Amino acid sequence: MSKKTIAVLGAGSWGTALANVVAENGHDVRLWAHRKETVDEINKHHMNKRYLGDRVLQASIVATDDMQQAIDGATIILSVVPTKATREVAGQLNQALSALAQSAIVVTATKGLEPKTYQLATEIIADEIDAKWLNGLAAIAGPSHAEGVIKHDPTLVTVASQNQSAAQQVQAAFSNSSFRVYTNDDLVGSELAGALKNVVAIAAGALQSLGYDDNAKAALFTRGLAEIARLGAAFGADEATFMGLAGVGDLFATATSIHSRNYRAGLQLGEGKSMDEVIAHMGMVIEGISTTKVVHELAAVKGVEMPIANAIYQVIYKGQAPKDAIKALMDRPLHHEGK
Numbered sequence: 001m002s003k004k005t006i007a008v009l010g011a012g013s014w015g016t017a018l019a020n021v022v023a024e025n026g027h028d029v030r031l032w033a034h035r036k037e038t039v040d041e042i043n044k045h046h047m048n049k050r051y052l053g054d055r056v057l058q059a060s061i062v063a064t065d066d067m068q069q070a071i072d073g074a075t076i077i078l079s080v081v082p083t084k085a086t087r088e089v090a091g092q093l094n095q096a097l098s099a100l101a102q103s104a105i106v107v108t109a110t111k112g113l114e115p116k117t118y119q120l121a122t123e124i125i126a127d128e129i130d131a132k133w134l135n136g137l138a139a140i141a142g143p144s145h146a147e148g149v150i151k152h153d154p155t156l157v158t159v160a161s162q163n164q165s166a167a168q169q170v171q172a173a174f175s176n177s178s179f180r181v182y183t184n185d186d187l188v189g190s191e192l193a194g195a196l197k198n199v200v201a202i203a204a205g206a207l208q209s210l211g212y213d214d215n216a217k218a219a220l221f222t223r224g225l226a227e228i229a230r231l232g233a234a235f236g237a238d239e240a241t242f243m244g245l246a247g248v249g250d251l252f253a254t255a256t257s258i259h260s261r262n263y264r265a266g267l268q269l270g271e272g273k274s275m276d277e278v279i280a281h282m283g284m285v286i287e288g289i290s291t292t293k294v295v296h297e298l299a300a301v302k303g304v305e306m307p308i309a310n311a312i313y314q315v316i317y318k319g320q321a322p323k324d325a326i327k328a329l330m331d332r333p334l335h336h337e338g339k
């Protein structure tokens, strides 16, 4: 293995877990956090209790709140902040890259769509970072809860990029015997799949709370994936992506797991809690909430029928009772399954 310097931007649950993976692989890892308390906790105690409880991190991880120090000499820079912070952090990264006159492969592990622009994380990053500093742009997708990765549960992800050399470098840096990385070249499909499964995961949680059983859940997964793939097709995504790790793989993990923040949000919405209560209670990002609104708008702009996403929109943003939303879905005009 050739030792690399790798910077991870964002010290929440996923950024910290991924920083730990590459540190375990023997790379020099700098973890950038915007809060001084987080930096101190990681450097002094090798822990990030708020996000990963008592898990002990690799002692070699160096945390810093100085972006330039974090990325100095890094050949791979991984951005793992929530979608809503991605533009701001990419702007700061561009300044730091310019100050150091340094280029790097920039990877995102964020799963969401930006409100108003409807952009995916790599599109936001490409907007904010001067192309001359980018040695490649990639996204990590697939079924991978931080809670499982940190305890070495076998985990398979995919790194998508239009630059296969960059994807292979990321693959080599992150892979180990419990974290297996595939490459693929469908960036838009992989990122869309990762963002949209969060919406279906919210619905799956709500179904669970409402007491519905496996018929309803299987119907949601199948028809949910069909509409995700339909939107993907409108963006030129490869249909096969939705049958792979980024698609059905991540949908299954997120929409069945108590680790999923989106599934848990759905459980609470199904119990009758308001969206504000759910957000306040979670203390971690629930990407599917804002993605639901973006998808509702995007589906209309693209002329793609997304009845499940729209039903979730009605529940979250229009106060429709979940049972009424399900009834409205069930009572729609009958049609051929392929549509």
Ligand SMILES: NC(=O)C1=CN([C@@H]2O[C@H](COP(=O)(O)OP(=O)(O)OC[C@H]3O[C@@H](n4cnc5c(N)ncnc54)[C@H](OP(=O)(O)O)[C@@H]3O)[C@@H](O)[C@H]2O)C=CC1
Pocket: 010, 011, 012, 013, 014, 015, 033, 034, 035, 051, 080, 081, 082, 083, 085, 088, 089, 109, 110, 111, 112, 144, 145, 146, 147, 283, 284, 285, 287
């Ligand atoms: N958690 C997981 O298992 C997985 C998450 N993801 C995706 O990764 C992304 C991050 O999720 P996750 O780690 O769970 O989120 P968390 O809520 O656990 O952590 C978010 C992190 O981003 C930081 N942050 C928020 N705003 C800013 C900002 N403006 N500048 C700098 N840092 C900021 C937070 O800091 P602070 O603590 O100060 O608020 C926190 O450290 C999401 O898009 C998610 O969908 C993808 C796969 C797995």
Ligand SMILES: O=C(CO)COP(=O)(O)O
Pocket: 111, 142, 143, 144, 145, 198, 201, 250, 253, 254, 259, 260, 261, 262, 263, 285, 286, 287
């Ligand atoms: O994308 C994820 C797992 O692959 C994480 O999903 P949650 O944000 O719902 O926890």
